[in-house]
Structures are given as C-alpha cells and as structure tokens.
Amino acid sequence: MHVQLRACMVRASGIAAAIALVTGPAGARDSAVQSGLLAPSTQAPNSEPSSQDTLANSTEPLAMFAPGRNPIDHTIDYSIWSEALSYLVVSMGPSLRKKPQEFDNALGTRRRFGHNSRYRLEGSLVGFTFMNDEVKASFTEYRRDLESVADTLDIQSLPRNEQLAYWMNLHNVAMVEQIARAWPIRQPREILLDGVPLDEAKFITVRGIALSPRDIRTRIVYPNWRNPKVIYGFWRGEIGGPALQRKAFQAAEISNLLDRSAREFVNSLRGVQKYGGTMQVSTVFAEAAPFYFGDFERDLRSHIGDYANQDVAEILDRTDRVDASVYEHDIADLSGGARANAWFSNGQLGRGVSALLAQRQQKFEYMEREGLRTGTVTFSNINLPGDSRDKGEVE
Incomplete structure (x- = not known):
C-alpha cells in the first residue's frame, strides 16, 4: 500500500505543479513495517505495558486505550501521510479577521463560481477535486494499515506523544478518505454511512473495536489528555473547524504543531x-x-x-x-464541494478554484505590503544530554 499511495501522490504532484505559483512549496507489525508505517526504536523497552493497572475500575468500554504508565520506545513513521498532505492541502494563511471580497459573477449570468464562505481565506483547504479513484482507494488502504498497527502493538504502551499522533493521524486520514469518496458534496455532515452521519459512523476498527471519529476525540483523547490544545489536532472536513496541517503529526514535534494550529484557529474568525x-x-x-x-x-x-x-x-x-x-459546516475544499468550480478545462483550472487561488495570492501580497507575517516557523524538539524522556510531552 505504501508504494501504491506514493505512486498516487507522485501523479498528484502534477496537480501541485499546476497551482505551485499560488500555493508555495510543500512544506499489524508485518504490514506496518513493509509499508514504512512502523519504525521500532533501537532503545530497549523500559518494561512491559501496564495501562490496565490504571483502568481496573473503569466502566468505559474504550478505557483499554488509555495511556499506560511505563511506555516502550517505539515510533510510528507517518512520512508517507505527510507527503500526501503536502500535495493536497493548501494553506490559506493567517486570518485577516475580515470578510473577503465577493467573487465576480460570470458575464451575463447570475451564476456564482467558487467557494463563497466568509472563512475561505483562513486555515487550509483540500483539493478533493484532484483525487481520482486510485488515490481515494489508497486512502482507504492507508487507514486500514494504521488500524492494523494496533493488532500487534499496544497503542496504549507507546509514549504519550506517539499515542496522540496515532489517534490524530488515524482520525484525519479517515475523514479525508470518506469525504473524498463522497465528493462532490457541500457539507460533510450530509455524508451517511449505513444511514449514520459520518462523524458518528463506526467505520474505524482498532483492536476489534469499532470507532467513529467522534469516539476518537471524545472517548479516547479528550478524557486522557489534560491539555486543551489537543482540540486543534482533529480535522472535521468542515471549513469552520481547525485546519488540516500540511504535514502529519509526529511525536517529536506534535506539541509545536498543535500550538501553531491553536494560534491560527483562536485568532481567526472561525x-x-x-x-x-x-x-x-x-x-x-x-x-x-x-x-x-x-x-x-x-x-x-x-x-x-x-x-x-x-x-x-x-x-x-x-x-x-x-x-x-x-461554526460553518461547508466543506473545507478548494472548490467548495462543487464539481463545476474545480475541473481543469483546456488545461486550465476551473473558474471557482482559479478565483479562490487568485484571492489567496492577493491576500498574501497585501500582507507582505503591510509587513504582516504570512507564515509560521516551527521548531522541532532537539534532545540534549540530560533531557528527560518526556520532554515536549503533551499532557
């Protein structure tokens, strides 16, 4: 699957090139090892997993996923997911805290093209229109690969940041997968899986337990992490929520990435x-x-x-x-969930996406003229002699 997803992303790079001038540069153990998902550390484990000793009195069915006391040194590598995100996610930059100008209508018609949300120049948007069936199938395989990691490795026995990165990446991969399969659609909440709304649908399976995206947020992560900045790691597919980052969460830098996402969201109109x-x-x-x-x-x-x-x-x-x-439930998609806004025509981007990217460019040019910051710098944690093993841990 790793090879398949990488091949699909390489093909997607042609799309990235088409919008490069306005988007900027890309910022089961056997199964996991073969796909490059799981990379064991060379350090010896401290002890056997011990999460169950803290959960004996719990009645929550998902308590088995609570972090243990004595983590083992394993890491999960999400570089292939980062590669996919770098091709398909477009950062819209910091919020100017004002409503964008309206798009011009097509000459001689009242028909409107493009994303018309007042939040369209904030956060990030995804190029769902550019995902063919092969790319969509690759997301499904990648989600299943992530699920299979937990079949032979107790997620709760990993260091806390490793666990947090796992749950956030799994949640976001699953959301991208299902929205891509349903596209074109205006609002992700309209997506039903066997009659159940997407956020409540239990289509994710970890250790034989069926989970919904909401379960991951409110029954696994929120109860077990005390720092509210974890809120900003979950992408809901909607333009009103926290932005999808252009790189996967990795344990070493997850705290900084969450801070960046929190700062962007708190200071936005969203x-x-x-x-x-x-x-x-x-x-x-x-x-x-x-x-x-x-x-x-x-x-x-x-x-x-x-x-x-x-x-x-x-x-x-x-x-x-x-x-x-x-809140706004519209899809966080470059075309606003409308096929007519997005497709290439005679080698050109559709009117809707072109107009949106032009507005984005105008916004960045304005920010540069005004001396405003258009991006952020993220510093990864550097381990020095004497540093504690839980340095940078999100509590």
Whole structure:
C-alpha cells in the first residue's frame, strides 16, 4: 500500500505543479513495517505495558486505550501521510479577521463560481477535486494499515506523544478518505454511512473495536489528555473547524504543531468573534467543554488568552459574555464541494478554484505590503544530554 499511495501522490504532484505559483512549496507489525508505517526504536523497552493497572475500575468500554504508565520506545513513521498532505492541502494563511471580497459573477449570468464562505481565506483547504479513484482507494488502504498497527502493538504502551499522533493521524486520514469518496458534496455532515452521519459512523476498527471519529476525540483523547490544545489536532472536513496541517503529526514535534494550529484557529474568525458585549466562539469549544472548560467562560477565556494576538486580546477585554455559536459546516475544499468550480478545462483550472487561488495570492501580497507575517516557523524538539524522556510531552 505504501508504494501504491506514493505512486498516487507522485501523479498528484502534477496537480501541485499546476497551482505551485499560488500555493508555495510543500512544506499489524508485518504490514506496518513493509509499508514504512512502523519504525521500532533501537532503545530497549523500559518494561512491559501496564495501562490496565490504571483502568481496573473503569466502566468505559474504550478505557483499554488509555495511556499506560511505563511506555516502550517505539515510533510510528507517518512520512508517507505527510507527503500526501503536502500535495493536497493548501494553506490559506493567517486570518485577516475580515470578510473577503465577493467573487465576480460570470458575464451575463447570475451564476456564482467558487467557494463563497466568509472563512475561505483562513486555515487550509483540500483539493478533493484532484483525487481520482486510485488515490481515494489508497486512502482507504492507508487507514486500514494504521488500524492494523494496533493488532500487534499496544497503542496504549507507546509514549504519550506517539499515542496522540496515532489517534490524530488515524482520525484525519479517515475523514479525508470518506469525504473524498463522497465528493462532490457541500457539507460533510450530509455524508451517511449505513444511514449514520459520518462523524458518528463506526467505520474505524482498532483492536476489534469499532470507532467513529467522534469516539476518537471524545472517548479516547479528550478524557486522557489534560491539555486543551489537543482540540486543534482533529480535522472535521468542515471549513469552520481547525485546519488540516500540511504535514502529519509526529511525536517529536506534535506539541509545536498543535500550538501553531491553536494560534491560527483562536485568532481567526472561525474561532473568535465579537458581537456587542459578547465574545462569540466556535462550537468546537462546546464539544470539548466537559473535558477542559468546566467553568466554561472563565476556563475558555484563560485558554484563548494563551494564544490570542492583539485583536483577540481586545475582544477578551471588551466583552462580558461568551456564546459558543460560531461554526460553518461547508466543506473545507478548494472548490467548495462543487464539481463545476474545480475541473481543469483546456488545461486550465476551473473558474471557482482559479478565483479562490487568485484571492489567496492577493491576500498574501497585501500582507507582505503591510509587513504582516504570512507564515509560521516551527521548531522541532532537539534532545540534549540530560533531557528527560518526556520532554515536549503533551499532557
């Protein structure tokens, strides 16, 4: 499968070249080893897995996936997933916190082309229109390969950051896979698997247990990680949620990547807005509230303050109420989920995607003129003598 997915991504590189001027540069053990997914460390394990000793009194069926106390030194390599993301995800850059200009209609018609969401120039968008059947099938095989890793390796016995990267990458691969299979579609929540909405559908199987994307978030990760920045590692396929990064989560840099994603989301219109004396926030925070924001307003304000830029800091200061009401369910797709907006015609990108990428370029040119930062720099953790083994661990 590794070879198949890589071959599909190589073909996709032709698409990447077509939009390169505006998108910028690409930023089961047997099964896993053969595909390059699992790369055991050369260090000896500390001890046998011991997660069950902390879970004996738990009634949660998914408690078996809670992190153990004595992790073993194994890593999972997601480089092939990073390669796929670098071809298919387009970063739209930091939010300018204002509504983009409307697209011009086609001459002589009221028909509108392109993504019309007010959030279309924030976060990231995915080129679903460029995925053929072979690429879509490769995502399914890759998701199954990730599932099979857990058949012979206890995920809960890995270091915490390794576990977190596993769950986030599995969740996001599964979402990309299913949305790609259903495309063209305007909103991922319209996707039904055997009559069940995508986010609730138990189409992911780990250690023989059927899981939904929501299960991974709210029954495995949120209950077992104390830091709310894990919220930003889960991509929901919707333009209103946290952005899909252009690289896979790897344990060594997952904390920094989550910080970057958190900062982008909190300072975007998708994350925080002001309406009178009310700070309106994303409904993503409401889903996570039982785990991270027990006193919703106080705890959320503190969390947002950790990542807020000047504009959002002023919203914190000038509001006295919090309302979790911001969200948009439209697909996070370059074409807005419409085939007519996207396909190549006579060697050219469709009108919708072309218009969107032109707006993106104009935004970046404006930011450069104004001396605004258009990107971010991520520093990976460097292990030095004497550093603890849990350095950079997301608690």
